[in-house]
Amino acid sequence: MKDRRQAAGIRAALAALLTTAALVLGGCGAPEFEYVKNADDGVYFKVPHGWQRIEHEAMDWMLSGEDPDSVAAAARRERIWSVGYDASIVPQALHLFLGTGDEPFVYAMVRRLSENEINAVSLNGARDLLLPVTDSARADNAQNPVFQGFELVSDEILPTEGTVRGVRSIFNYSPGGGGLQTFDQTVYVDDAGRRLYQFIVRCSASCYRARAAELDALVQSFTVRSVA
Secondary structure (H helix, E strand, O other): OHHHHHHHHHHHHHHHHHHHHHHHHHHOOOOOEEEEEEOOOOEEEEEEOOOEEEOHHHHHHHHHOOOOOOHHHHHHHHHEEEEEEEOOOOOOHHHHOOOOOOOOEEEEEEEEOOHHHHHHOOHHHHOOOOOOOOHHHHHHOOOOOOOOOOEEEEEEEEOOOOOEEEEEEEEEEOHHHOOOEEEEEEEEEEOOOOEEEEEEEEEEHHHHHHOHHHHHHHHHHOEEOOOO
16 A cells, blocks of 8 residues: 555656656747847847847948958948848858848848938938839939849838838849849938938748748837937
């Protein structure tokens, strides 16, 4: 009788131990997202955990062509914060424009503006920050072989508060005649804080359609808070 009670007690203890272990192991899994913030400039967003981070120097060199050790690059670092996140296992800043498969890329940038710049910046011009989107910008670049296959998917002025104004544009390009890519671009301008914010999700057009809800969640996470 005593042995049966002892055996039952051991089974109960083992069951409790296994349940506790399962809960602990389940709680130790990798987080779903990495939450990115730049509190000094008031920008916050999330990306899937495991995407590879590409720092400002690599992104800036790819976009500006300036040597990271140059005076011009140093001056840009004083005014511009940027970061990329690449889903590819071989991350490259160039994947902002064109990937090797269906791996998405996220780019975020904050530019601190002078008084003259903040007075001159418009949402219409902000649409053309990365690639020509407006009619006038595309006309100016009509002979450039890099800008091929443009299609405007959607364009909307975003609801904002205070001195912040914004626009979201989704468009397709075939950079350099490569595969069709979808660019989901959000731009905010904070007049009081004198900052321009840009957030881009890029993926192949087929990837963007297949993962629309997932990628839209990343765009919706992009939050700007005025630092004025």
